[in-house]
Amino acid sequence: MSTNRKSIGIVGARGHTGVELIRLIAAHPALELAFVSSRELDGQRVDAHVPEYRGELRYSSPAHEDLPKLGTDVVILALPNGKAAACVAAFDAAGVDPLIVDLSADYRFDPAWYYGLPELTREKWRGERRISNPGxxxxxxxxxxxxxxxxxxxxxxxxxxxxxxxxxxxxxxxxxxxxxxxxxxxxxxxxxxxxxxxxxxxxxxxxxxxxxxxxxxxxxxxxxxxxxxxxxxxxxxxxxxxxxxxxxxxxxxxxxxxxxxxxxxxxxxxxxxxxxxxxxxxxxxxxxxNLLKGAATQAMQNINRAIGVDECTAVPSP
Ligand SMILES: NC(=O)C1=CN([C@@H]2O[C@H](COP(=O)(O)OP(=O)(O)OC[C@H]3O[C@@H](n4cnc5c(N)ncnc54)[C@H](OP(=O)(O)O)[C@@H]3O)[C@@H](O)[C@H]2O)C=CC1
Ligand SMILES: CC(=O)N[C@@H](CCC(=O)OP(=O)(O)O)C(=O)O
Missing domain, CATH: 3.30.360.10 (Dihydrodipicolinate Reductase; domain 2)
Incomplete structure (x- = not known):
């Protein structure tokens, strides 16, 4: 993996939003996909499901407590509602603090998390490393x-x-x-x-x-x-x-x-x-x-801002 890119993983990558995130990351100059998790697709090649991704990566199915050991700079949680906390707890328990972006509704009311609807809230970001993506x-x-x-x-x-x-x-x-x-x-x-x-x-x-x-x-x-x-x-x-x-x-x-x-x-x-x-x-x-500005694209805006690149990096122009 080249050292000038941030490594990124997606938990729940088989889903509709996960697929869009893989596409966006595949075209991103500052991010490198390090893991994509799916229990159902465990072991299968990512490019067999998302042709825009070019590389050798395969889906994996790490246990929550193993996520911190993967050592990625950025983690996207694209799980159904109610499932994010167990992953977040695993990072807390391990003392590992990647940038975490949660697509579910689980942290949208939590003041400790930045709520990332950039056009309305970008001035409120105070460097939080936990970002809740809006519905x-x-x-x-x-x-x-x-x-x-x-x-x-x-x-x-x-x-x-x-x-x-x-x-x-x-x-x-x-x-x-x-x-x-x-x-x-x-x-x-x-x-x-x-x-x-x-x-x-x-x-x-x-x-x-x-x-x-x-x-x-x-x-x-x-x-x-x-x-x-x-x-x-x-x-x-x-x-x-x-x-x-x-x-x-x-x-x-x-x-x-x-x-x-x-x-x-x-x-x-x-x-x-x-x-x-x-x-x-x-x-x-x-x-x-709903899968783009309503989910994956908005997550990408939030990640871009947090890693210090232009907010629309890798987002195709309207
Ligand atoms: N769809 C949309 O338009 C939008 C969705 N969201 C939110 O984004 C999140 C993802 O949505 P979406 O992509 O549509 O969801 P999907 O149902 O399409 O995908 C969910 C993913 O989570 C995995 N998963 C499901 N259940 C579990 C579980 N119990 N434990 C671990 N992994 C599980 C699935 O893969 P596998 O079973 O193979 O492990 C799959 O990869 C949700 O919280 C949703 O509310 C937000 C905005 C818009
Ligand atoms: C058609 C449909 O069912 N849509 C979903 C909204 C998708 C979304 O944004 O979900 P979260 O808030 O759960 O992240 C719903 O109404 O729950």
């Missing part, structure tokens, strides 16, 4: 609401529709193509984790109603916001351009974005900005690829 819908909701947060007259109401890759690979109704065919499946209509996450992180209550649809990847969040005073459309747009005009991975569009255009792309799109006649209600539409 996919929670990213879209926060990006949609933050520029108008000071003007809210009521909790924003967010209608979300995700492709079924959002439900991971463990079989369930929400990732069963037969049950999803010609269907739109509502779930967790109050109290979804991302409702709590967006409310907690924005500091205002947010109401969220998720649905899963028959497409594979990409999500839409349509947000209804009641405003405390009337705004003109140009004023709303000016706020979004001021917030995101300089951002490579957030595009502000005039029209409402379509989810079919965002699959496989690394940025979020925010548009629509439909105002009611009295100017006190605005509807905003955000799309992003």
């Amino acid at each position: 996919c819908y929670a990213t879209a909701m926060q990006l949609s609401i933050a520029p108008l947060k000071d003007l809210l007259a009521a909790p924003p109401v967010c209608f979300g529709v995700s492709g079924y890759s959002g439900a991971g690979t463990t079989p369930s109704d929400k990732n069963d193509p037969d049950k999803l065919r010609d269907n739109l499946m509502p779930y967790a209509l109050t109290g979804h984790m991302h409702e709590k996450e967006a409310s907690f992180r924005l500091g205002v209550p947010v109401e969220f109603m998720p649905h899963v649809a028959p497409h594979f990847r990409g999500l839409t969040v349509t947000t209804n916001l009641y405003l405390a005073r009337p705004l003109r459309r140009e004023e709303v747009l000016a706020r979004f351009h001021a917030a995101y005009g300089h951002e490579k991975l957030v595009s502000v569009t005039d029209d409402a974005p379509w989810v079919s255009h965002i699959a496989h792309r690394h940025h979020a799109e925010i548009g629509g900005f439909a105002l009611s006649a009295d100017g006190k209600r605005v509807v905003i539409v955000a799309t992003l690829d």
Whole structure:
């Protein structure tokens, strides 16, 4: 392994987000993939599953307590919710302190972990070596609401529709193509984790109603916001351009974005900005690829920042 690159490992690399992370790391000039764990693919060549990876690495299945012995500079946890703590505890017990980025919801409310939604929180990073990556819908909701947060007259109401890759690979109704065919499946209509996450992180209550649809990847969040005073459309747009005009991975569009255009792309799109006649209600539409800006790309932004390279290193341009 060349010494000028940081070594990186992925725990839970068989999953949808793990595959995207392998692709991003394979093209990264400052990172070298050192291990990828999967119990199911243990022993198989990585390039047989992710052709973008060129190298000899094979999946492995280390026990949690053996992860610190692998000695990587960076560890990404891409496990289902509730599984990260055992890995984190293994590093703590061994006194080994790599940069850890957790994709699950497990540390999103933990003040000891930096919450990495770069466009909204990058100024708050204080060199933490533990980074909690935001949820996919929670990213879209926060990006949609933050520029108008000071003007809210009521909790924003967010209608979300995700492709079924959002439900991971463990079989369930929400990732069963037969049950999803010609269907739109509502779930967790109050109290979804991302409702709590967006409310907690924005500091205002947010109401969220998720649905899963028959497409594979990409999500839409349509947000209804009641405003405390009337705004003109140009004023709303000016706020979004001021917030995101300089951002490579957030595009502000005039029209409402379509989810079919965002699959496989690394940025979020925010548009629509439909105002009611009295100017006190605005509807905003955000799309992003749940596996990219909603997960792997956002993790890469966070890792890049933490290892001291440009935040968009190895992230293809929108
Ligand atoms: N999918 C999405 O759109 C998004 C997902 N996330 C979060 O990212 C994380 C990963 O998601 P995703 O890639 O979709 O998940 P998947 O279900 O697709 O993959 C999970 C991975 O974890 C491994 N795994 C499963 N159960 C266990 C276990 N009990 N112990 C150890 N390893 C296990 C699986 O491999 P194996 O069984 O072979 O070991 C697999 O590699 C989740 O926490 C999810 O909530 C965040 C944002 C968006
Ligand atoms: C369609 C679907 O099921 N989507 C997932 C969100 C995926 C995600 O961001 O997950 P975490 O917050 O768990 O990391 C869900 O609603 O739970």
